Amino acid sequence: MEIVIADDVQEKLKGVQVASAIIRGCRNTASRPEEFYDVESEVISYVRRRYPEPSKIARDPRIRVYRDFYWKLLGLDPTKIRPANEALIRRVVQGESIPSINLIVDLYNLASLRTGLPMSAYDFDKIKGERLLIRYADSGEAFYPIGGGPETLTGNELVISDAEGPISIYPYRDCMRTRVDKDTSNVLLIVFGVPGIAPITLLWGLKYACKYIMMLTGGKAELLI
Numbered sequence: 001m002e003i004v005i006a007d008d009v010q011e012k013l014k015g016v017q018v019a020s021a022i023i024r025g026c027r028n029t030a031s032r033p034e035e036f037y038d039v040e041s042e043v044i045s046y047v048r049r050r051y052p053e054p055s056k057i058a059r060d061p062r063i064r065v066y067r068d069f070y071w072k073l074l075g076l077d078p079t080k081i082r083p084a085n086e087a088l089i090r091r092v093v094q095g096e097s098i099p100s101i102n103l104i105v106d107l108y109n110l111a112s113l114r115t116g117l118p119m120s121a122y123d124f125d126k127i128k129g130e131r132l133l134i135r136y137a138d139s140g141e142a143f144y145p146i147g148g149g150p151e152t153l154t155g156n157e158l159v160i161s162d163a164e165g166p167i168s169i170y171p172y173r174d175c176m177r178t179r180v181d182k183d184t185s186n187v188l189l190i191v192f193g194v195p196g197i198a199p200i201t202l203l204w205g206l207k208y209a210c211k212y213i214m215m216l217t218g219g220k221a222e223l224l225i
Contacts, residue, residue, distance in 0.1 A: 001127075001188070001224060006135040009158065013073055015195025016134065016158070016170075019202035019223075021210055022124055023187045026219040029103045030182045035216055036106065043114045044092050051093045057086060062116045065196035066171075073195075075156060084172050085118040104180050104187055104213055111209035117191050117202065118171045119209055122178040124186040129163030134170060143169065144176045160190070187213065 003018055010016070051057050058067070066083040070076040082090070088098060088109060098109050108121050137143075139155035143166050153159070159166035167178045171192030180187060191205045210221040 001124075001130060001132070003132045003134065003160075003190075003224065006133060009134055009136065013158070013195070015193065015197070017193040017199060017202065018134070019191040019193070019199070019206040021189045021206055021221045021223045023189065023210060023213055023217075023219040023221045024124075024185070026104060026185050026187055026213065026217040028180070028182055028184050028217055032100065032103060032106060033216060036103070039107075039110060039212060039216075040098070043110045047089060047092050047113055051089060054090060054093050057089055057093065060116065062197070062201075063089075065194055066118065068196070069194040074158065081172070083118055084120075085112050085116050088113050089116065102180065102182050102184075103217055104184060107212040107216060108189065108209045111205065111212050115205040115208050117197075117205035119189065119191040119205060120168060120171075120174050121180050121209075121213075122167060122174070122188045122190070123180050123184045124188045125184075126178040127162045127167065127188065131163075132167070133161050135159060135161060137166060137169075141166065143173075145169075145173050146176055146179050185219075187219070189213075 003020055005016060057063055063086050067078040070078040070083060100106055104121055108119055112119050137153035137155055137157040137159045141153045143151045143153050158170040160168040160170055168174045189209050191202045193202045214221060
């Protein structure tokens with residue numbers, strides 16, 4: 001599996017890049033084992049120490065670069081459609097818990113919280129073809145988001161696409177077709193980078209996600225270079 005960035009994206013959005021890994025042989029579950037709550041407690045304590053009040057979140061340089069990417073380069077208002085990493089952090093700082101989806105999703109959400117980086121997981125066995133392409137959407141292209149009905153893309157969106165079509169709108173929405181569910185055993189993890197985020201930072205975030213998932217679901221990680 002390789003992830004390729006289209007030439008026009010590289011020219012217009014310099015700094016868009018990903019860190020990715022495949023974790024094979026996971027044992028996913030719909031519920032959380034007791035050990036999950038130990039990790040969750042440590043992560044939530046860290047986040048609340050880092051951001052003692054919500055006003056500090058938007059001033060974090062790492063949060064700011066994702067906000068700038070949304071506003072300046074994607075044309076999205078980040079106060080209405082928040083970057084996924086910021087949305088998770090805000091939930092926790094405001095005293096809410098992270099949503100429970102399934103164990104793999106909950107664990108990469110913890111890694112996103114801990115690192116402040118947006119990331120996603122996909123069922124590797126549902127991906128079509130041997131290559132993912134980060135590209136602009138085709139005008140009129142269909143997208144089937146998790147938790148919503150089909151949408152028609154305008155051509156301004158940045159997507160990650162397999163041989164069948166978009167599996168993600170970069171870097172904040174994923175599609176139903178390749179979603180991780182309780183039967184998922186092989187996972188593709190992607191950490192989304194934008195201008196202003198160093199490659200080593202993405203790799204650091206990826207290693208947190210791999211560590212959490214392997215610790216509680218088993219499996220073996222292969223980093224994609």
